[in-house]
Amino acid sequence: MRKILLPLLASTMSISAFADEDNHFYAGVEFGISTALKSDLEGEDLTLRADKHWGRNGGLFIGKKINKTRFEFEYMIRSNVVDSFDITASNLDAFPVRREINxxxxxxxxxxxxxxxxxxATWHKWDLDAGFGFGAARTRLDNVRQGSNNFVDGSDWAPAVQAMVQASYPMGKGANFSLGYRLFRAFKAEYATQNGEFSHRARSNEFFARLSWKFGGSSSAPRTKPAPAAPVAQPAAPAPTPVETKPVQQVPEKPLEGPKPEEHPLPGPYIVYFDFDKSNVSARGMNTISEAAAAFRDYKAVEIRTTGKADRAGSSTYNVKLAERRTEAVRAALIREGIPANKIDIRSTGENEPRVPTADGVREQENRVVVIVLVR
Known part of the structure; x- marks a missing residue:
C-alpha cells in the first residue's frame, strides 16, 4: 500500500511548484449517486456476477487552478447494496450454472x-471541463451472502483510474458549483474467505454535484530590487588658492524642466470572433481574451471596454440581443482571467456600427465580433 500512496502524495505536493499570474487554491465537497456495475466474484470453484442497487457517493477535494488547468487531490466514498447473483461458472452441485439467486x-x-x-469550452457563464484521475481504492465487500452462506466478507486495496466531465458555474465570492459524470474503475482486488480465494473488480458510473471555494492568490514571488552599490571614496581635492573677487549680483535662474516620461501606447484593440448565430467563446477567442487580460495587467490599464457586434443576417432587434450575449460571454471570460468586474465596461451595437459595411441580410465574419479596448 505504501508503494501506491507515496507517489500519490508526491504528485499532489508537486502542484505548488507551478506559478502563474492567475491561479489560486480551492477546496470543496462533493455528493451524488452511484450505480455499481455488475461485477464478477471469481472463486476457485464458483463465479458469481453480482447485481447492485443504486447507491450514494460523497467526498472532499482540494486543488490548485492554473488558468484553464486544475490539479487536485480527492477522497471519495461510494456505497451500494448487493441485490442478486447470476452464477456464471460453478464446480459445486448446490450452485448450478445460469441460476439466479437472491x-x-x-x-x-x-x-x-x-x-x-x-x-x-465556455458556454455563456458555464465552463465545460474534462478530467482524468489515478490513485488507489479500498473495496470492502461486507457480508456478501446468499441466505446463511457467506461468500465474501473482507476488504483489499487496488490501483484505480477514473474519467470525468463536468459543467461549472461561478457563483460569486469565490464559490463555484459543478454538475458532472464520472466513470470509475478499480483493478482486481483479492479476498481470502472460508470458501477459498475470491477476486473482484469494483466498477461504477456516477453522477455528482460539487461546491468549492477558492482561497489564496498568485504564488508568484515578488521581484526585489538590487541593493544600491556602495559609494567609492574619492581622494580629497587640494585647497584652492584664495583670489580676491568683487561681489556679483546673483540673477535667479529658471528651473530647468526635464523631459516628460514617455508614455507607451496601449496595445489593441483585441478582436474576439464568433461563429454565425453563436455567442459561446471559442478556443481561439479565449486566447485573444487571455492576451487582453495580460496586457491590462502589464500596461497598468484602468479599464477594459468591450463592444459586441453582429452581422446583418436576421432582424435588427434579434442582432442587438445576440450582440449582448456575446459581450456578456466575453465579460465572464475576462473575470475568470482575473479582471475585476468593476473594471469592465460593456456595450452592444448589434448590426449598427459594423466594422465592414454590408447590405441587409449578408453574413460577414468581421461583424460577428466583440471588440476589446484597453483604457488608461
Whole structure:
C-alpha cells in the first residue's frame, strides 16, 4: 500500500511548484449517486456476477487552478447494496450454472485519487471541463451472502483510474458549483474467505454535484530590487588658492524642466470572433481574451471596454440581443482571467456600427465580433 500512496502524495505536493499570474487554491465537497456495475466474484470453484442497487457517493477535494488547468487531490466514498447473483461458472452441485439467486450484503469503495482537469469550452457563464484521475481504492465487500452462506466478507486495496466531465458555474465570492459524470474503475482486488480465494473488480458510473471555494492568490514571488552599490571614496581635492573677487549680483535662474516620461501606447484593440448565430467563446477567442487580460495587467490599464457586434443576417432587434450575449460571454471570460468586474465596461451595437459595411441580410465574419479596448 505504501508503494501506491507515496507517489500519490508526491504528485499532489508537486502542484505548488507551478506559478502563474492567475491561479489560486480551492477546496470543496462533493455528493451524488452511484450505480455499481455488475461485477464478477471469481472463486476457485464458483463465479458469481453480482447485481447492485443504486447507491450514494460523497467526498472532499482540494486543488490548485492554473488558468484553464486544475490539479487536485480527492477522497471519495461510494456505497451500494448487493441485490442478486447470476452464477456464471460453478464446480459445486448446490450452485448450478445460469441460476439466479437472491443476494445480500454491501459493496463500499473508498478511493484516494489525483485528478487533472482542463477547461475545453465556455458556454455563456458555464465552463465545460474534462478530467482524468489515478490513485488507489479500498473495496470492502461486507457480508456478501446468499441466505446463511457467506461468500465474501473482507476488504483489499487496488490501483484505480477514473474519467470525468463536468459543467461549472461561478457563483460569486469565490464559490463555484459543478454538475458532472464520472466513470470509475478499480483493478482486481483479492479476498481470502472460508470458501477459498475470491477476486473482484469494483466498477461504477456516477453522477455528482460539487461546491468549492477558492482561497489564496498568485504564488508568484515578488521581484526585489538590487541593493544600491556602495559609494567609492574619492581622494580629497587640494585647497584652492584664495583670489580676491568683487561681489556679483546673483540673477535667479529658471528651473530647468526635464523631459516628460514617455508614455507607451496601449496595445489593441483585441478582436474576439464568433461563429454565425453563436455567442459561446471559442478556443481561439479565449486566447485573444487571455492576451487582453495580460496586457491590462502589464500596461497598468484602468479599464477594459468591450463592444459586441453582429452581422446583418436576421432582424435588427434579434442582432442587438445576440450582440449582448456575446459581450456578456466575453465579460465572464475576462473575470475568470482575473479582471475585476468593476473594471469592465460593456456595450452592444448589434448590426449598427459594423466594422465592414454590408447590405441587409449578408453574413460577414468581421461583424460577428466583440471588440476589446484597453483604457488608461
Amino acid at each position: 443476494g445480500a450484503g454491501r459493496q463500499k469503495t473508498s478511493s484516494l485519487m489525483v485528478n487533472a482537469w482542463r477547461t475545453f
